[in-house]
Amino acid sequence: xxxxxxxxxxxxxxxxxxxxxxxxxxxxxxxxxxxxxxxxxxxxxxxxxxxxxxxxxxxxxxxxxxxxxxxxxxxxxxxxxxxxxxxxxxxxxxxxxxxxxxxxxxxxxxxxxxxxxxxxxxxxxxxxxxxxxxxxxxxxxxxxxxxxxxxxxxxxxxxxxxxxxxxxxxxxxxxxxxxxxxxxxxxxxxxxxxxxxxxxxxxxxxxxxxxxxxxxxxxxxxxxxxxxxxxxxxxxxxxxxxxxxxxxxxxxxxxxxxxxxxxxxxxxxxxxxxxxxxxxxxxxxxxxxxxxxxxxxxxxxxxxxxxxxxxxxxxxxxxxxxxxxxxxxxxxxxxxxxxxxxxx
Amino acid sequence: xxxxxxxxxxxxxxxxxxxxxxxxxxxxxxxxxxxxxxxxxxxxxxxxxxxxxxxxxxxxxxxxxxxxxxxxxxxxxxxxxxxxxxxxxxxxxxxxxxxxxxxxxxxxxxxxxxxxxxxxxxxxxxxxxxxxxxxxxxxxxxxxxxxxxxxxxxxxxxxxxxxxxxxxxxxxxxxxxxxxxxxxxxxxxxxxxxxxxxxxxxxxxxxxxxxxxxxxxxxxxxxxxxxxxxxxxxxxxxxxxxxxxxxxxxxxxxxxxxxxxxxxxxxxxxxxxxxxxxxxxxxxxxxxxxxxxxxxxxxxxxxxxxxxxxxxxxxxxxxxxxxxxxxxxxxxxxxxxxxxxxxxxxxxxxxxxxxxxxxxxxxxxxxxxxxxxxxxxxxxxxxxxxxxxxxxxxxxxxxxxxxxxxxxxxxxxxxxxxxxxxxxxxxxxxxxxxxxxxxxxxxxxxxxxxxxxxxxxxxxxxxxxxxxxxxxxxxxxxxxxxxxxxxxxxxxxxxxxxxxxxxxxxxxx
Numbered sequence: 001x002x003x004x005x006x007x008x009x010x011x012x013x014x015x016x017x018x019x020x021x022x023x024x025x026x027x028x029x030x031x032x033x034x035x036x037x038x039x040x041x042x043x044x045x046x047x048x049x050x051x052x053x054x055x056x057x058x059x060x061x062x063x064x065x066x067x068x069x070x071x072x073x074x075x076x077x078x079x080x081x082x083x084x085x086x087x088x089x090x091x092x093x094x095x096x097x098x099x100x101x102x103x104x105x106x107x108x109x110x111x112x113x114x115x116x117x118x119x120x121x122x123x124x125x126x127x128x129x130x131x132x133x134x135x136x137x138x139x140x141x142x143x144x145x146x147x148x149x150x151x152x153x154x155x156x157x158x159x160x161x162x163x164x165x166x167x168x169x170x171x172x173x174x175x176x177x178x179x180x181x182x183x184x185x186x187x188x189x190x191x192x193x194x195x196x197x198x199x200x201x202x203x204x205x206x207x208x209x210x211x212x213x214x215x216x217x218x219x220x221x222x223x224x225x226x227x228x229x230x231x232x233x234x235x236x237x238x239x240x241x242x243x244x245x246x247x248x249x250x251x252x253x254x255x256x257x258x259x260x261x262x263x264x265x266x267x268x269x270x271x272x273x274x275x276x277x278x279x280x281x282x283x284x285x286x287x288x289x290x291x292x293x294x295x296x297x298x299x300x301x302x303x304x305x306x307x308x309x310x311x312x313x314x315x316x317x318x319x320x321x322x323x324x325x326x327x328x329x330x331x332x333x334x335x336x337x338x339x340x341x342x343x344x
Numbered sequence: 345x346x347x348x349x350x351x352x353x354x355x356x357x358x359x360x361x362x363x364x365x366x367x368x369x370x371x372x373x374x375x376x377x378x379x380x381x382x383x384x385x386x387x388x389x390x391x392x393x394x395x396x397x398x399x400x401x402x403x404x405x406x407x408x409x410x411x412x413x414x415x416x417x418x419x420x421x422x423x424x425x426x427x428x429x430x431x432x433x434x435x436x437x438x439x440x441x442x443x444x445x446x447x448x449x450x451x452x453x454x455x456x457x458x459x460x461x462x463x464x465x466x467x468x469x470x471x472x473x474x475x476x477x478x479x480x481x482x483x484x485x486x487x488x489x490x491x492x493x494x495x496x497x498x499x500x501x502x503x504x505x506x507x508x509x510x511x512x513x514x515x516x517x518x519x520x521x522x523x524x525x526x527x528x529x530x531x532x533x534x535x536x537x538x539x540x541x542x543x544x545x546x547x548x549x550x551x552x553x554x555x556x557x558x559x560x561x562x563x564x565x566x567x568x569x570x571x572x573x574x575x576x577x578x579x580x581x582x583x584x585x586x587x588x589x590x591x592x593x594x595x596x597x598x599x600x601x602x603x604x605x606x607x608x609x610x611x612x613x614x615x616x617x618x619x620x621x622x623x624x625x626x627x628x629x630x631x632x633x634x635x636x637x638x639x640x641x642x643x644x645x646x647x648x649x650x651x652x653x654x655x656x657x658x659x660x661x662x663x664x665x666x667x668x669x670x671x672x673x674x675x676x677x678x679x680x681x682x683x684x685x686x687x688x689x690x691x692x693x694x695x696x697x698x699x700x701x702x703x704x705x706x707x708x709x710x711x712x713x714x715x716x717x718x719x720x721x722x723x724x725x726x727x728x729x730x731x732x733x734x735x736x737x738x739x740x741x742x743x744x745x746x747x748x749x750x751x752x753x754x755x756x757x758x759x760x761x762x763x764x765x766x767x768x769x770x771x772x773x774x775x776x777x778x779x780x781x782x783x784x785x786x787x788x789x790x791x792x793x794x795x796x797x798x799x800x801x802x803x804x805x806x807x808x809x810x811x812x813x814x815x816x817x818x819x820x821x822x823x824x825x826x827x828x829x830x831x832x833x834x835x836x837x838x839x840x841x842x843x844x845x846x847x848x849x850x851x852x853x
Contacts, residue, residue: 202706202713202720209699213692219650219681220703221673332357 011319040296058284060266076136079143084240087113092168114240383781427500599628602801633816753784823848
């Protein structure tokens, strides 16, 4: 456990060090840059904003983590996020209820949208044995163009000069207190539920074991095909929820390109976190710190924002590669120590 | 005799904490058959792999013909004259014998293309030189496993090796084929070749070798002359205590039929029949052994019984109920299953021990879950792990430890514990002691006998005839997907069963 924390911390520090080297080479002051970066994202007035920016990262990250750990290679988070966003938007355009009903309703719609989209991939596997690795990727494209069509034609805001829908009913906006958006509460709730399912429930146990060795689980009496479908639907719902919250906490309408890079960042976070749920939360927040801070970094220092993308990639590489290396390294050290004790 | 190879003070550590070789020094003389014996995990294969350049040693040195050597890959070792025949045979099945032998070492014409005629001729000469009884033009896919093994040996002889390392060469052979291999190895020795022979079959070791080195837990116990060795003595050196070998069954009358397959047929997707009208009955308090050369339908039978594949026709009954097409969980209420492949079918090696132990129990035993089976009770789970640890004498640090950190024997004990504690009346065992050391085998056998005493019905598939004869009340022999014999163990012998395994019919004396 301690070692796991150490591996991650050392990985991040090494990545920051490499980033500093890059800055030095480019003639920037790394200390100043990092200071601005973290100041802009972590200062008392800013942290609430950083937290709300972490919501789509953490949710898509959990989607990928749960899927990868349970076996299905669901890479459809971008499409599922867009479908979730579209469903929530459509609900918000045609329904108007008191906020206490409206917000949960739109969140459920968002999850439905995401689950529907991952469900398509699950059914293709079930009926035709098509790998979700391929189908989810292709469904991303379809979702991309389908939502683009939807906001250009049926749900287009008249007279807008940009593909976008009208604003959703105000009762469906996520309440906000100064900088703190209540979407963070939804994220924390979702995290709690997922953590509990994965670590305490019978289903979570079966998913984990099937993800590690599906043949063994099948022989042990686990209904692996049912679990496959449930996991696909659940992880689709998580990505859809992220999409709904992006609309409801942000621009309150579907604008072209709203999905941004959230979902791919989420997949990346799941990989750095080694599909651990808690680590997904931690790295989701950390990536949000970097992304939010990059704005301040660019405003105050001359370092371009793109450096943060480099930094993210380096973190992924070092932590993922380092995990295997450090484990072997520690193991070897321990083995040598034991041998010396024995031969002494 | 002069020493051709001298390995001194070899250390090898496998992280995290396995000291595979702990200060091992051993010398091999020219022109001897030298057996390396020891339990699994004793370090036999590792020692040979270091000599052969497949793995680096962490410290120590090797003298070969008096010169210090360090091979960084097997290619260098072969060039220097040391070759190894592995357990798994690695040949190109579509190529002929001579093509396989020259592969990678082909005589060429004009420096560019293969001189097929010359190559074939050279291989033929080699075959004659060592009187190997091989047809150079036969395709490898058409010849027997024993012949393939000969091709492997020939391949090395063709490269002029003088030291031949054989890693458990008899494990793929039937009892009838073993004497022939031994004859050939002895001829090679008389020709001046040195043969290093890894094995844990003591009888073979005593029969074949000149000298024997025993390893135990990475340490060398000693090197002795084969003429001075006895089976019991060697076993004691290997495990560090006395081991019993004779049959351990007690007389007991069997009860009602607990399990039967009725006219089981299975044709694979390539339209090849794999099981043909298989009828097997197992009674309560009875151990039925399934003998057969691997690949004669045993695997398909296991998969059909467990529900991984559907039979083309026929049915399976357990405890009076037809379970042929029942969901696996439903079958598991009646059938306990110990697969041959621990890491693939028997456990999730990446999960921790407790997670492995409660598999199946978590669905069948209410005490492990609450909320109508939805929430797992981890306290119950870990006390169950403790139960398995105590009852089955598992050496482990804690239930939280990852399964793959256990040794092979302890992994098997965990799996066995999980399955036997299911309390299913019928137990299907597929190679229950494959890859285990003598001590663990003895333990597993005792457990199986205990299950018999509890009047459970046991069907045991095994490639090890010694095991079959030691435990089974009856032995059925499978050949090409058919049950060709159903014999009471007391009325048959190894030769008869071995012959049936090979030929599929009884031999005429």
